[in-house]
Amino acid sequence: MSSRKSGRRRAGPRRRRLPLRYLLPSVLLAALFAMLMLRGYVHSEILADHRIAGSTHNDKVPDEVRKGGPVIDVRGGGLNTVGVPDDRVVLTFDDGPDPEWTPKVLDILKKHRAHAVFFVTGTMASRHPDLVRRMVDEGHEVGLHTFNHPDLSLQSTRRIDWELSQNQLALAGAAQIRTSLFRPPYSSFSHAFDNRSWPVTEYIGSRGYLTVVNNTDSQDWKKPGVDEIIRRSMPKDGKGAIVLMHDSGGDRSQTVAALDRFIPDLAAKGYRFTNLSEALGTPSAHTPVTGLDRWKGQAWIVLVQAADTITVVLAAGLAVIGFLVITRFGLMLLLSFLHARKVRRRGFSWGPPVTGPVSVLVPAYNEAKCIENTVRSLMDSDHPIEIIVIDDGSSDGTARIVEDLRLPNVRVVRQLNAGKPAALNRGIANARYEIIVMMDGDTVFEPSTVRELVQPFGDPGIGAVAGNAKVGNRDSLIGAWQHIEYVMGFNLDRRMYDLLRCMPTIPGAVGAFRRSALERVGGMSDDTLAEDTDITMAMHRDGWQVVYAEKARAWTEAPESVQQLWSQRYRWSYGTMQAIWKHRRALVDRGPSGRFGRVGLPLVSLFMVLGPLLAPLIDVFLLYGLVFGPTARTVGAWLGVLAIQLACAAYAFRLDREKMTHLISLPLQQILYRQLMYVVLLQSWITALTGGRLRWQKLRRTGVVGSAPGGARPAPDAERRPVG
The missing domain is CATH 3.20.20.370 (Glycoside hydrolase/deacetylase)
Known part of the structure; x- marks a missing residue:
């Protein structure tokens, strides 16, 4: 009987341990909270009672x-x-x-x-x-x-x-x-x-x-x-x-x-x-x-001194993040204004018009719900293109759906599942033309997107172009928050980095490259989980200029659940850190190609990695101030920061000609959505510091983005513009 009981114990369910990437941030946050509470306690901000009793009779006093x-x-x-x-x-x-x-x-x-x-x-x-x-x-x-x-x-x-x-x-x-x-x-x-x-x-x-x-x-x-x-x-x-x-x-x-x-x-x-x-x-x-009482007292003093020191460090961090936030917003507003003024002035052009055909690569892995919308949007393009769909070992019939459309100038290339970089490299090998456009399998283009995206190649010094990625499913609250983030955080950034000539990322949803430039840097790499950031940094280091085409709009399907959003941003954050580390020697690059290392890499590290990591301090001190501190002053400071963000967001929406109604959810975005992004970035830091490995995580698609606004979906047998 004892052996059977022992066997049942061995066969019982295994206890699940909390992963280190969750346990460590939880412990850090708990310790930080405890230190702040201790600091508030010894500064008479917590449990203090400042009431004073009035005088009364003294007949009971001897x-x-x-x-x-x-x-x-x-x-x-x-x-x-x-x-x-x-x-x-x-x-x-x-x-x-x-x-x-x-x-x-x-x-x-x-x-x-x-x-x-x-x-x-x-x-x-x-x-x-x-x-x-x-x-x-x-x-x-x-x-x-x-x-x-x-x-x-x-x-x-x-x-x-x-x-x-x-x-x-x-x-x-x-x-x-x-x-x-x-x-x-x-x-x-x-x-x-x-x-x-x-x-x-x-x-x-x-x-x-x-x-x-x-x-x-x-x-x-x-x-x-x-x-x-x-x-x-x-x-x-x-x-x-x-x-x-x-x-x-x-x-x-x-x-x-x-x-x-x-x-x-x-x-x-x-x-x-x-x-x-x-x-x-x-x-x-x-x-x-002496004895235990002495040790308890000394431990108390050590903890109080630590709490005060940590608070001083946090306050210094708050000053740093305040400086970074204001600097970033100031740079974005100024440089975005100058960028828009530059590219929108009468007679502006990148060089001779680019009218030749281009190759459009669509890497696809289990995109059955989206791929038809993607391909049909490309078929409505007003620029001559060939479309290459690279099926990366899909198990849901993605390749068959494209083949059954029987559309002209559309080819399907099949391969065993090897990842997005390998699929793009396979597409590059099969592409016929010098200019290559890359997009995601869940994205739809406007008719003019390809034409607008490739015009900067009229300048022979430009090796790659970033397009304007926009959220197509913005009707939900999570979608609206991502819409604000895309318009404000991504596109204002790209205008700023374009003018500084240090664009850090060409979005996977809409980007274009010279084939010769891709070949010189070795094509797409699978060294990181952010292959788009990796290839962009490689382009800079090879001496190519990377620019932003604001009119090249692409409508992508953003994650519609918190879990999906977490997975996507976790990969982005971790991949960006990998890319920064991979190209860290750009800091000592010389010549024109060293501009990215001197300007771009420090800005990306400050604004995309360090700044967001310190940004929770704003909310930590907000919460602390609301509960224990000068509430009115705390709320006023937070509203001031919110006003700056609202001004930047409104200007970004104006530049992108977007409706301002979505900005109604901005305050709620700052309270809820931003906290999620903080935890994702913290988890990415911990994964990096502990030597963890993160695998590519496929997002579930719904096909909700059917067509680009203003772009009609063509019929299968419609007449197409010829290639060549």
């Missing part, structure tokens, strides 16, 4: 407290209040440590050989542990002032315990000590205790703390002037005093200046400036922290 000294000891159930001896001054500083003012206060104390008590908040101590350590090393005492500085009279005992323990954790990590001194936030004199605050003091005493208020308030937080701070800090009638000052919470320059005069003036009158334990003649309030 007279001994209301009329007693500023040091209140209710530990062990007793009650004792004391003040400091005559001729003793205990300087106390609240709300620090502050990286600017606390060191200056410590310098003044060291200069005059005076000691003091610093009531620190856990948030500031966690962020500036070196200052807490300096306080202890220089003989000062440290007390608790809670972690987030809430009014404890409004808090539960659980929240009070949490404030104290977190404050102690920060001290343990910063200076490896624990303290028994406590000062409640918003406290002043002992006679100010009321029926709300006194029970808190009793509870804190039961937790082993000595509560310290003051009997002399400098009111330095009002910034009344140095002389006034000194006057208010003076002990009365030669008695001892616990003086309240602040080393944080704003500009403390008056406090520092007042200290430098106040201490020597009183010292000349016989006063001594000591910490509280020295003044009272009691053991030090500090006890060392």
Whole structure:
């Protein structure tokens, strides 16, 4: 029986492990979120309570407290209040440590050989542990002032315990000590205790703390002037005093200046400036922290420092992406305007008109739903063409569909499945003409597309031409978002890169090449998953010019599901990275062919790889600002970025003579669609960095793009323009 059970266990379903390309981004995002939450916590942006209770009756406060000294000891159930001896001054500083003012206060104390008590908040101590350590090393005492500085009279005992323990954790990590001194936030004199605050003091005493208020308030937080701070800090009638000052919470320059005069003036009158334990003649309030508590405290400090560092890095990244976004938009708008002005001016031409026949290659793998629409759109071309459909081992009868059409000047070349680059190379080998047009099997051309696409070859220096790829199925929301992306992100980019003479990609849906140029660079390569980007970069490096023909419009079927879109963009992103890496030596190419390496490759790396990778920071800080930060300013910044994008998109739509109605979905595109593109790019980075391999992923076609707008579908027996 045991063997059968063992066999059943072996035959059971295997547990599926989460692939590294999904696990790693999930862990990174979770860690980033945790760091941001920690940063918000220690900066009092999360869980902070800034309410202040109003005054109430004090009939439940013992007279001994209301009329007693500023040091209140209710530990062990007793009650004792004391003040400091005559001729003793205990300087106390609240709300620090502050990286600017606390060191200056410590310098003044060291200069005059005076000691003091610093009531620190856990948030500031966690962020500036070196200052807490300096306080202890220089003989000062440290007390608790809670972690987030809430009014404890409004808090539960659980929240009070949490404030104290977190404050102690920060001290343990910063200076490896624990303290028994406590000062409640918003406290002043002992006679100010009321029926709300006194029970808190009793509870804190039961937790082993000595509560310290003051009997002399400098009111330095009002910034009344140095002389006034000194006057208010003076002990009365030669008695001892616990003086309240602040080393944080704003500009403390008056406090520092007042200290430098106040201490020597009183010292000349016989006063001594000591910490509280020295003044009272009691053991030090500090006890060392060892063992696990010490390690926990140090781990806490490390995490807080890491969170602050990561936030600084993210903020720097946000500045970088902001610069890249604004620079890219600025360049696109300016250079697109100049490009349109150049190619649309009266009398512009690339050279002598190109009227000779061209070869159109249509690589097809299982394109049964689309191929007839594609071929018939080509048959309506107003330029002489031959059509070569390369069937790359289709199993759905793609080749048979084309052959059954029995159209003139249409040939079918069959091969075993070898991939798109191999299919295109097979088509090049079978092409009759010098100019070769390449398109996808799910794309339809307008009647004028081929003619417009090949006119730039009138310039003998041009080796390839990129056409204007447009989304044909734009009626769905995903289609509309891709339509915006194609018009704005792709075609504005191509105008910009055309003018800079560093076009990075000829779209597979509509592009044209000189056959001689293709042969010189070795034809289409299968080294990358972005063969169109690869061949374009190779053309540049061989010295050919690559341009953009805006009127050569092709209507392609965009993915209609999130999964299909993911697969397509994942391949594009990863393939682009492969192409950049393959042609990285273009950076050191010399001569005219080195222009792409000097200009194009850095721009592509910044705008297409690095920029989109950092772009999620905009949304991370948007979300963080909406929840924890200055909401109005955050929303205003995001709307400003959106306005810039909308302006660019509107201009792109105007250049392409597209209806503006689709731009209604632009804000939603920025919230949803862009996030998907971020994750796809992140996954591509992880695949590249981990050495993963990505296979070509065939998209499912629906044949929804039947014909190009404005182009009628011809009848099978219609008369065609002759080739040759």
